[in-house]
Each structure stands twice: as C-alpha cells, then as structure tokens.
Amino acid sequence: MGYSIHHNFLILKDIESVYNAISQPEHLVNWWPLKCSGIPEKGETYNYNFTDKYNWFAEVSSCKKNDHIHFKMTESDEDWNPTTFGYNLEEKENGTYIRFFHEDWSECNDHFKHSSFCWALLLKGLKDYLEKGVVVPFENRA
Template sequence: MSSHSIYHNFIIKVSLKEVFDAVSHPQHLDNWWTLKSSGEPKLGTTYNLNFTDAYDWYGKVAVCEPNNSFHIKMTKSDKDWEPTTFGFDLQEHDQGTYVRFSHVNWPEMNDHLKFSSFCWGMLLNGLKDYLEKGTVIPFENRN
C-alpha cells in the first residue's frame, strides 16, 4: 500500500533557533497555527493541538534535535491525519534558515490531502511573516 506526502521548502530570514522555537513551542504555535496548544519539545512527549472543540488533536514528538529537526507523529486526529507525521528540518542558509517541511504517510491522495497541502502553504507563509515581520494573524482569519 502506497502512502502520499506533502512537501514545502522555503527560506525564513531569521536564525535556526528562532525557527525551531516557533515550530516547537506552544506559545509560538498559537501565533501562527493552533488556537491553543500544549507540549514540550522533547522526544516522546505529547502535544495537544487544539483548533476547535471538534478538532482537538494529539501527537507525539517523533524527532527532536534542537535548532535542527522537529517532527510530530499524530496519535489522535481524523482518519486521514491519524497515520501521518509532520515536521521541520532546518539548515543554516546565507539568508537565514532553509526550512524543509514535510507531512508524510497520508493513506490516500484525496481531497483532504490536497486541501491540507494548500492550508500548509498558507500557514507556512504565516509562519514566515510571523518570524520576519512579527505578524500574528488572528486564529479565526487563518483559513
């Protein structure tokens, strides 16, 4: 059985540490992605990724290398996201940080995957604006 993946590569003009913190610390996640989140960037810890009462999801830290790599394996979500892992691999770049985002192991190449890919593109652009310009888009305006 094949699986499908989403990839986005881009540059953020800030340090590795600033990007790592923004993708791994709940107080930052809530500024560009989640409504409210909790967790701590340590291997094996659980994150609560809350978007609404209906979308109150959980994942476990699968990879955590400070200022380098951070991935979460979903443990409680909807059926399409359940087998997936999303994450960030960071590399120093002369303009700041080169970000390789991945969201892998989707069971089907369906509309939800395609919609999620679009949403990730928008959200990751929001992450870039958050770090480069200090822009925080209110949660209700992120979709």
C-alpha cells in the same frame, strides 16, 4: 504507498528563532492552532487545539534543538491519524531553510489536497510571523 506533502522555503531569521516558532506552544499559537501545549522532547505529547471539535494530539517522534522536530499524529481525524509531519532546518548565511514534510497519507483525496493548500498558507503565516511580527487572528488562518 503513502502520499506526501512537501514545502521548502527560506525564513530570514536565525535558526533558534525558527526552531522556537515550530516547537514552543507560546509561538505555535501565533501562526497555527488556537491553543497548544507540549514539550520539544522525543516521546512527549503535543495538544493542538483548533476548536472543541478539532482537539488533536501528536507525539514527538524525533527532535534535535535547532535542527529538526517531527511529530506522529496520535489522535486526530481518520485521514491525519496515520500521518507524520515535521520540519528539518538548515542554517544559511541569510536565514534558515526549512524542509517541511507531511507524510503517510493513505489517499490522495480532497482532504489531502486541502491540507497541502492549508500548509502552504500556514507556513507563509509562520514566515510572516518571524520576519515581520505578523500574527494572523486564528479565525483568519487557513
């Protein structure tokens, strides 16, 4: 049995803005990686570059515009390689509800626990980016 990280929260922004922020490299670099490339289409590869040492890749395993996008890690570190993460979006009257998951961790080790904490901080950064226009400098992100 694998271990999973889940974070559910509301962003006070329309669903298209949220979808773009989680799927378009020019937005992703404002709250997560240092550099990013990729196209939000099933089977496409995203490159998440955090540093030369942490230059990771994931394949889009499922996506539907303004609904969800899921990624299967293909090249990262030993703990992340078997994992899948993604965002399921639901339009609400006052914004967009996100159901985030990061599944298939093989162990509930320190890296899993640290990643859960980092995701919470990064997703707060996503919320602040969309709601307030705040871009946290890369070196100050989780």
